Amino acid sequence: MRMRDAKTWATELATVTATAAILGFLVYPTFWVFVASLKTPETMFSARNWDWTISNYTRLMDAGFGHNIFNSLFLCTTAVVLSTVISVNAAYAFSRLRFRGRDTLFGAILLGQTFPWIILVTPVFILFARMGLLNSWVSMIFVYIAVSVPFSIYLLVGYLRSVPRSLDEAAIMDGASYVQVVWRVIFPIMFPGIVATATYAFLLCWSEYLFSVAILTREEMKTMPLALYIYFGENVTDWGNVMAGAALTTLPTLLMFLPLQRYMVAGLAAGSVKQ
Amino acid sequence: MYTTPRSFLVYALLPAFFFLACFYVYPSIFNIQTSLTDLGIFTLRRGGDWIGVDNYVELLTSPDFRRVLFNTVVWLTLAGVTVRIVLGLALAFLLNSRTLRKWRLTTAARLLLIVPWATPPVVAIIVWRWMLDPRVGSINSALTATGIVDQAIPFLSDANWVWPAILLIITWNTLPLVTLTFLASLQSLSAELVEAAEIDGAGPLQLLRYIYLPHLKPAIIVMVLMSTFWTFNNFVYVWLTTGAGPGLYTNVMATEIYIKGFIDGRLGYSAATGVVMATVMTLFGLVYLRVIAKRELVEESK
Numbered sequence: 093m094r095m096r097d098a099k100t101w102a103t104e105l106a107t108v109t110a111t112a113a114i115l116g117f118l119v120y121p122t123f124w125v126f127v128a129s130l131k132t133p134e135t136m137f138s139a140r141n142w143d144w145t146i147s148n149y150t151r152l153m154d155a156g157f158g159h160n161i162f163n164s165l166f167l168c169t170t171a172v173v174l175s176t177v178i179s180v181n182a183a184y185a186f187s188r189l190r191f192r193g194r195d196t197l198f199g200a201i202l203l204g205q206t207f208p209w210i211i212l213v214t215p216v217f218i219l220f221a222r223m224g225l226l227n228s229w230v231s232m233i234f235v236y237i238a239v240s241v242p243f244s245i246y247l248l249v250g251y252l253r254s255v256p257r258s259l260d261e262a263a264i265m266d267g268a269s270y271v272q273v274v275w276r277v278i279f280p281i282m283f284p285g286i287v288a289t290a291t292y293a294f295l296l297c298w299s300e301y302l303f304s305v306a307i308l309t310r311e312e313m314k315t316m317p318l319a320l321y322i323y324f325g326e327n328v329t330d331w332g333n334v335m336a337g338a339a340l341t342t343l344p345t346l347l348m349f350l351p352l353q354r355y356m357v358a359g360l361a362a363g364s365v366k367q
Numbered sequence: 368m369y370t371t372p373r374s375f376l377v378y379a380l381l382p383a384f385f386f387l388a389c390f391y392v393y394p395s396i397f398n399i400q401t402s403l404t405d406l407g408i409f410t411l412r413r414g415g416d417w418i419g420v421d422n423y424v425e426l427l428t429s430p431d432f433r434r435v436l437f438n439t440v441v442w443l444t445l446a447g448v449t450v451r452i453v454l455g456l457a458l459a460f461l462l463n464s465r466t467l468r469k470w471r472l473t474t475a476a477r478l479l480l481i482v483p484w485a486t487p488p489v490v491a492i493i494v495w496r497w498m499l500d501p502r503v504g505s506i507n508s509a510l511t512a513t514g515i516v517d518q519a520i521p522f523l524s525d526a527n528w529v530w531p532a533i534l535l536i537i538t539w540n541t542l543p544l545v546t547l548t549f550l551a552s553l554q555s556l557s558a559e560l561v562e563a564a565e566i567d568g569a570g571p572l573q574l575l576r577y578i579y580l581p582h583l584k585p586a587i588i589v590m591v592l593m594s595t596f597w598t599f600n601n602f603v604y605v606w607l608t609t610g611a612g613p614g615l616y617t618n619v620m621a622t623e624i625y626i627k628g629f630i631d632g633r634l635g636y637s638a639a640t641g642v643v644m645a646t647v648m649t650l651f652g653l654v655y656l657r658v659i660a661k662r663e664l665v666e667e668s669k
Contacts, residue, residue, distance in 0.1 A: 103466070104466040104469075108466060108470065110461065111461055115476055115480070118483050118543070121483070121498060121539070122483060122485075122490075124498075125486075125490065125494050178386070179383065181378065181380075181382070182383040184379060189372055189375070189376060191372070199656050200387065201383075201387070203649075206651075207600075207652075208621065208641075208645065210600065210620075210621040210624050211395070211398060211624065212391070212398075213628075214634055214637055214638055214641065215394035215397045215401065216394050218411065218634065219394065219397065221411060222411075234386075234390070237386055238390030238391070241383050241386050270372070270375035270379075271375065274379075295485075298487060299487030299489060301489055301603050301607070302603065306629070317487065317489040320493065321493075321607065324496075331497075334493060341489070341490055345485045345486070345487060348485075349481045349484065349485035350481060353478070353547070
């Protein structure tokens with residue numbers, strides 16, 4: 093009996109150690125971004141010297157990173173609010189109403205998710221250039237709405253499945269219009285799911301690089317990822333700016349992910365977990 | 368207002384499909400049209416001349432393109448997706464193990480797993496490029512300090528190391544989503560079923576074969592399909608990590624389109640590459656539709 097206890101103990105210890113090692117490996121790079129952003133560029137790469145400072149952040153702000161933060165926040169928030177409103181309506185229609193061509197249209201939404209954006213960059217760039225819409229918020233918001241709508245509809249249709257139909261049917265019987273049902277009945281019930289969807293769309297826009305690098309060429313309009321890559325540079329890297337900027341880009345996404353991870357996994361796995 | 372189903376449908380679907388049509392459909396058609404011309408970045412205003420299928424002939428006969436195709440399909444997609452799914456499964460089993468559940472560590476592990484997932488790809492690439500750097504990177508200092516290698520390895524410019532390095536970055540950034548999905552699926556499996564099988568004398572391999580894998584199958588299918596799209600279509604990982612280099616050694620379809628269009632300024636040729644890529648993806652997308660859309664809508668009409 094003693095032997096078996098010892099053996100179990102050894103297995104358990106090995107499992108916990110292995111898990112800790114793997115998770116340590118997974119967390120280390122991001123953790124390090126935050127640590128490095130608080131060290132002077134001279135001691136940044138040293139494990140022995142620890143000179144703590146916030147000068148990286150103050151220098152970054154002096155370099156005008158505040159503009160980039162504002163651009164990212166403004167662009168992503170506007171696009172996400174609009175795309176969520178559009179997607180909630182569309183998801184309700186797909187989930188609850190029966191109409192001709194529904195399957196085909198829903199198929200088109202799903203295909204939108206699988207479409208390679210890189211293909212669209214050239215034509216979208218040419219079309220915007222001809223319309224004089226390069227370096228404009230309108231074109232970027234348009235792109236970000238179009239990019240997040242298919243994904244949001246897909247996620248929301250998944251969440252709507254868990255909302256009982258009897259609720260909206262009762263409201264319709266009481267004489268409510270569909271719009272009222274969507275925003276007065278469905279919206280409050282599936283609010284967590286809508287927040288998770290909006291967060292996901294926000295993160296998609298927040299880290300988007302491809303369209304913004306093609307469309308936003310003027311310095312004062314660039315978003316955070318673009319600015320980060322400029323500091324990263326071709327040959328000489330300004331590590332202080334890079335690490336402080338990287339930390340500021342990661343912080344909001346980390347804070348948003350933590351409370352919502354359950355919903356996001358559930359949404360993404362919709363149809364795959366249950367069967 | 369919008370009381371009849373028909374008027375509500377127009378109100379609900381028109382905005383969404385306006386964006387889909389303007390952003391996906393129209394540019395795609397425009398792209399096909401452009402691919403049949405020699406449009407260049409300097410002839411943007413005037414428009415290119417019609418050259419028929421010349422771009423496609425050049426593309427499909429070019430040995431460079433064959434390597435691009437090989438890189439995209441074999442390295443980026445096949446290797447990338449396989450590594451992610453296998454490691455994701457292994458890690459999900461580990462996190463779901465009795466020991467971790469007993470010590471209540473599964474939730475803590477799940478929260479930590481969020482960290483790489485929540486790190487934006489641009490930041491992930493920057494920090495990994497630093498870690499893999501031969502002069503200042505922590506991986507090389509660890510390797511040389513412990514004497515595993517004599518000289519620092521330039522991971523991102525050495526042809527033997529560059530693909531594994533790119534795959535390492537992609538895997539690090541995307542593994543959590545796959546793992547968490549598999550973990551959610553494992554946690555929805557009834558414990559009684561596993562116990563009953565164990566009482567009947569099933570070993571670990573038999574449990575895997577007859578209980579776990581059949582239960583995980585739908586999750587695996589969805590994750591394989593979705594990962595394939597995300598990886599095949601992805602531009603930033605290769606572009607920002609190596610810029611398709613050294614030379615054009617890690618050039619993939621997405622970076623080829625970007626290089627030909629925005630650097631060489633050959634928008635017509637770039638468009639033709641895009642059409643080929645879209646064709647490959649659409650064929651694969653139809654498989655996806657058959658699997659996913661069926662499940663979604665069949666469940667809807669139940």
